[in-house]
Amino acid sequence: MKTILENNELENEAIYIIREVAAQFEKPVLLFSGGKDSITLVRLAQKAFYPATIPFPLLHVDTGHNFPETIEFRDRLVEELGLELIVRNVQDNIDSGKVKEESGKYASRNMLQTETLLDAIEEFGFDACIGGARRDEEKARAKERIFSVRDDFGQWDEKNQRPEVFDTLNGKIDLGQNVRVFPISNWTELDVWSYIEKEGIEIPSIYFAHKRPVFERDGLIWSAHDEYVYREEDEIVLEKIVRFRTVGDMSCTAAVESNAFTIRDVVQEIRNSRISERGARIDDKRSEAAMEKRKQQGYF
Amino acid sequence: MEVLKIATAGSVDDGKSTLIGRILYDTKSLTDDKLEAIERSSRSKGYDYLDFSLATDGLVAEREQGITIDVAHIYFSTENRSYIIADTPGHVEYTRNMVTGASTSQAAIILVDARNGVIEQTKRHFFINNLLRIKDIIVAVNKMDLVDFDESKFNTIKSEIEQLAEAASYKGQNITFIPVSALKGDNVVEKSENTPWYSGETLLEHLEAIENKDVFEKAQARFPIQSVIRPKKDEFHDFRGYAGKIYGSVLSVGDEVTILPSETTSKIKEIYFFDEKYETAKRGSSVTITLEDDVNVSRGDMIVKSNEIPNVNKQLEATICWMDNKPLKALSKYHLQHGVNNVVTKIDAIESVIATDFSGETETEELKLNDIGKVKLKVNKPLFFDSYEKNKANGNFILIDSQTNTTAGVGFIR
Numbered sequence: 001m002k003t004i005l006e007n008n009e010l011e012n013e014a015i016y017i018i019r020e021v022a023a024q025f026e027k028p029v030l031l032f033s034g035g036k037d038s039i040t041l042v043r044l045a046q047k048a049f050y051p052a053t054i055p056f057p058l059l060h061v062d063t064g065h066n067f068p069e070t071i072e073f074r075d076r077l078v079e080e081l082g083l084e085l086i087v088r089n090v091q092d093n094i095d096s097g098k099v100k101e102e103s104g105k106y107a108s109r110n111m112l113q114t115e116t117l118l119d120a121i122e123e124f125g126f127d128a129c130i131g132g133a134r135r136d137e138e139k140a141r142a143k144e145r146i147f148s149v150r151d152d153f154g155q156w157d158e159k160n161q162r163p164e165v166f167d168t169l170n171g172k173i174d175l176g177q178n179v180r181v182f183p184i185s186n187w188t189e190l191d192v193w194s195y196i197e198k199e200g201i202e203i204p205s206i207y208f209a210h211k212r213p214v215f216e217r218d219g220l221i222w223s224a225h226d227e228y229v230y231r232e233e234d235e236i237v238l239e240k241i242v243r244f245r246t247v248g249d250m251s252c253t254a255a256v257e258s259n260a261f262t263i264r265d266v267v268q269e270i271r272n273s274r275i276s277e278r279g280a281r282i283d284d285k286r287s288e289a290a291m292e293k294r295k296q297q298g299y300f
Numbered sequence: 301m302e303v304l305k306i307a308t309a310g311s312v313d314d315g316k317s318t319l320i321g322r323i324l325y326d327t328k329s330l331t332d333d334k335l336e337a338i339e340r341s342s343r344s345k346g347y348d349y350l351d352f353s354l355a356t357d358g359l360v361a362e363r364e365q366g367i368t369i370d371v372a373h374i375y376f377s378t379e380n381r382s383y384i385i386a387d388t389p390g391h392v393e394y395t396r397n398m399v400t401g402a403s404t405s406q407a408a409i410i411l412v413d414a415r416n417g418v419i420e421q422t423k424r425h426f427f428i429n430n431l432l433r434i435k436d437i438i439v440a441v442n443k444m445d446l447v448d449f450d451e452s453k454f455n456t457i458k459s460e461i462e463q464l465a466e467a468a469s470y471k472g473q474n475i476t477f478i479p480v481s482a483l484k485g486d487n488v489v490e491k492s493e494n495t496p497w498y499s500g501e502t503l504l505e506h507l508e509a510i511e512n513k514d515v516f517e518k519a520q521a522r523f524p525i526q527s528v529i530r531p532k533k534d535e536f537h538d539f540r541g542y543a544g545k546i547y548g549s550v551l552s553v554g555d556e557v558t559i560l561p562s563e564t565t566s567k568i569k570e571i572y573f574f575d576e577k578y579e580t581a582k583r584g585s586s587v588t589i590t591l592e593d594d595v596n597v598s599r600g601d602m603i604v605k606s607n608e609i610p611n612v613n614k615q616l617e618a619t620i621c622w623m624d625n626k627p628l629k630a631l632s633k634y635h636l637q638h639g640v641n642n643v644v645t646k647i648d649a650i651e652s653v654i655a656t657d658f659s660g661e662t663e664t665e666e667l668k669l670n671d672i673g674k675v676k677l678k679v680n681k682p683l684f685f686d687s688y689e690k691n692k693a694n695g696n697f698i699l700i701d702s703q704t705n706t707t708a709g710v711g712f713i714r
Binding site for chain 2: 009011049052135136165172
């Protein structure tokens, strides 16, 4: 037995929130992308319920354009922890004609995830979706509550949010509504990386420096993957040592040149970085209000 | 790393967003891409300076109107520690957001426009921070550049607020006054040459020196049960653990405890944090506790030390900050959420509305949106509570409208 339990305020807060979700909702789900934030959520959920297992499933909305390393990692994690994984594919909605795939230079399936997510919420009747979004990522996310109520259409009414006082979480909703829950709202990118290092949490290899065929466009480094990412003829493929700071769809996630081969290197790199994490998200560059618009429509 | 949470409050055009933008800029917390966006946007508006308010005003409507309309959370860090700023709106109709932001903060910055002096809004901000018993208050007298860094203007504001502090109910606040220009950067991070008459700290120096205490402060230990952990696993066959967060003080193995409302007694057998067991856990820890005896405990119950029993009562008196468009009236019914415990309440009487300019109370029939007033309530099941003064964590509650499910008000138990 150890003597004194030292406090990690952010960790305690996240565990408290996850426990509230399990207690206040009938069908919660954890949205799992295979990225570092959702992997961190899985660890926090393990801690919240130990020695019991995590009492809700994981949902992965698969764009079909994911990094294969992420998918392999996902399947291994689920197997090791004995978790239930639900996968819903954006491809299905494209095939059925429900959504139309973008084409051309900046085509991305990122926006199409929203429709698949809303379908899955309806299919399973999920009343709470736990996500790894953080307030430090982006200006519109800075205004999110911990429990963020969405209407029947998954929409966010940012001007009419419930007040959240102290650490009391009001999870009461009407039939058809659901709540998006953000347990690591108050964490920064550096907090997440420091936690991953301290806890020795395993993460997909693409977060570390590796050699990859890439091309440059608009000052960003894009993955050269002709099947998923559109490339002009004059955009030449080069091999570079890169890593990814954020992991989304391959068509909307830019790489950064990096020599961070270990988790310690990564923490050091983030500490010294002069570019924000979402600076490498091509989807955010579309307009100043890009994220807010997507959130109103039901995006995470 | 240590985190200090700060709420900021000010009126429209006090330059609050600019001040925060300035802090981010001077502490080198703005990344190159964000800085570029600010430069681009400032240029397109035809400014000959950098409009730092663009760093924080997140929603489209805010950028259009040039004002802040919801609580935004901003993060920065120094060598010393991390900071979270809850940037709350200044206009009177958004007071509920101010209470929201302040309720999770350890310190507050109140902005005053040096040209306008102490106005009704300033008094209201000060009143709310006092009601919430926020220990460290910084009054940043902004736009000093527009009054030629006039010491007498600063001193007038200082003495007016000191007078308010004398009329306030909570006397334990540390109030610090700093003359600044957020736009030009005077006394925010860098010491100003324009205020030779001011020998105190800059805003950031002062923030760095604030002692980091948790929002709820030290009090008697309270352990509200969030859920009962019963693993369906062979190796934990008879395991029955109580998951929750410890408030107020430490809990240790062997402590004699009482479970409320049943008033059965037992001893703490084990304290788990994930797969490790500990002898002692500090306040703020989200742990799982097991007891020596097989007792009936469920969500919403509370474990306390047997010699530190809180009030157990179906009647309570509270000061309520009303946050809903529909006014609070006597005899109306609401859900009352006290931490993780949900009960039904009936409003017995609305006694008075309290003027936020410290001019006293008046009798009233109802509390309207943004009113703060004294209320008597009755609940359908006994509540185990403390006064907010004695135990912040166990002395507050929210009222939930049973039709709309919205959080309609916050109460501070007297």
